[in-house]
Amino acid sequence: MKIHEYQAKEIFVKAGIPVSNEGVATTPEEADRIAEKIGLPVVIKAQVHVGGRGKAGGVKIAKTRDEVREIASQILGMDIKGLKVKKVLVGEVVDIEKEIYLGVVTDRDSNRPVIMVSSEGGIDIEEVAKKTPEKIHRLQVDPAYGLLTHQAMKLAFSLFDDIKIVSATASILRKLYIAYVDSDASLAEINPFVLTKNGELYALDAKIVLDDNGLFRHPDLEKLRELTPEEEIEQEAKEKGLSYISLNGNIGCIVNGAGLAMTTMDVINHFGGVPANFLDVGGSSDPQKVKDALHFILLDKQVKSIWLNIFGGITRCDDIATGLVEAVSELKINLPIVVRLIGTNEEKGKRILDESRLDIYSVETMEEGAKVAIKVAGGGE
Ligand code: GDP
Numbered sequence: 001m002k003i004h005e006y007q008a009k010e011i012f013v014k015a016g017i018p019v020s021n022e023g024v025a026t027t028p029e030e031a032d033r034i035a036e037k038i039g040l041p042v043v044i045k046a047q048v049h050v051g052g053r054g055k056a057g058g059v060k061i062a063k064t065r066d067e068v069r070e071i072a073s074q075i076l077g078m079d080i081k082g083l084k085v086k087k088v089l090v091g092e093v094v095d096i097e098k099e100i101y102l103g104v105v106t107d108r109d110s111n112r113p114v115i116m117v118s119s120e121g122g123i124d125i126e127e128v129a130k131k132t133p134e135k136i137h138r139l140q141v142d143p144a145y146g147l148l149t150h151q152a153m154k155l156a157f158s159l160f161d162d163i164k165i166v167s168a169t170a171s172i173l174r175k176l177y178i179a180y181v182d183s184d185a186s187l188a189e190i191n192p193f194v195l196t197k198n199g200e201l202y203a204l205d206a207k208i209v210l211d212d213n214g215l216f217r218h219p220d221l222e223k224l225r226e227l228t229p230e231e232e233i234e235q236e237a238k239e240k241g242l243s244y245i246s247l248n249g250n251i252g253c254i255v256n257g258a259g260l261a262m263t264t265m266d267v268i269n270h271f272g273g274v275p276a277n278f279l280d281v282g283g284s285s286d287p288q289k290v291k292d293a294l295h296f297i298l299l300d301k302q303v304k305s306i307w308l309n310i311f312g313g314i315t316r317c318d319d320i321a322t323g324l325v326e327a328v329s330e331l332k333i334n335l336p337i338v339v340r341l342i343g344t345n346e347e348k349g350k351r352i353l354d355e356s357r358l359d360i361y362s363v364e365t366m367e368e369g370a371k372v373a374i375k376v377a378g379g380g381e
């Protein structure tokens with residue numbers, strides 16, 4: 001789970017890592033009030049779950065109060081790599097002497113935390129990693145011992161010469177490692193970690209990725225979860241007893257059982273189509289679930305056809321048919337619907353569909369279902 005820079009900095013502050021003075025705003029007026037408290041100039045930074053904000057125009061310095069409002073209103077609502085900016089961080093501007101990279105990451109190959117530091121920190125660290133990897137110093141940590149002082153000192157000596165700054169950096173590195181362990185993070189990163197012209201050290205940016213599997217131990221961090229619009233829909237579907245995962249294609253699928261749902265997606269792919277979603281209505285027999293399923297599928301404007309692929313066991317085909325007939329009249333569905341009903345109460349289900357005079361494509365096999373669903377959606381690739 002990703003968290004925002006300002007949230008990661010709160011974790012840093014608790015761990016004793018120095019962070020410059022700052023606040024978070026959701027409106028230009030709020031940003032202005034924070035700037036008034038901190039004093040001008042201020043740096044205004046987009047808070048989104050993605051890196052490279054600086055290059056995308058999401059980090060700007062404001063020198064006057066008018067500029068604070070202007071830049072804040074410009075960054076709020078901005079789209080950065082597909083994510084909308086809803087909050088900005090307003091922080092004290094520091095005079096940077098040197099930008100450093102400090103990071104701890106879980107290395108899946110060695111199954112150990114790895115510390116990475118580089119004197120070439122800042123917005124081009126990816127380039128450094130690619131072109132001059134020797135400028136990044138790494139150290140595998142034995143989790144039984146943690147990051148030891150002499151190890152941290154050695155890393156810090158690769159960044160600075162002045163012994164005071166080296167010691168202070170080593171101490172911050174150890175705090176970063178502890179913050180990473182204590183929050184069950186898979187990544188804790190400071191880029192840039194800066195030395196100011198006055199000789200002070202600050203974490204100017206903060207990135208923490210929390211391991212989802214450790215979150216049950218951190219209810220306070222779990223609260224920081226922000227769902228994407230797609231995840232919100234998936235969550236709503238879950239509350240209605242449906243497993244729904246939105247995908248990129250144009251064929252909406254309603255299936256009973258996770259295995260059949262996976263197979264349905266595979267068959268669509270096999271015949272050159274792309275499923276719009278995974279959707280398992282579950283094993284129970286409830287017409288309402290079909291209506292709910294159609295509701296969620298219709299929220300996805302990319303969907304061009306809908307395929308109900310039902311293998312009746314506990315799920316009875318007549319219940320599915322009833323749900324479908326009711327849903328089509330209630331939700332005013334204009335999309336072509338392909339139906340495959342097999343199994344328990346199949347005849348009864350088919351009779352309900354016939355009598356309703358619904359305009360649907362009734363199919364018998366998986367192959368036929370996939371081919372028709374692809375065709376009525378406007379063809380495959
Ligand atoms: P990122 O691009 O998403 O990683 O955002 P950062 O928070 O790392 O900011 C990008 C760059 O903006 C940094 O590398 C700095 O060069 C610059 N920057 C950020 N805050 C300040 C500040 O307070 N003072 C100055 N002079 N530059 C800053």
Ligand code: MN
Pocket residue numbers: 122123191192205
């Ligand atoms: Mn950064």
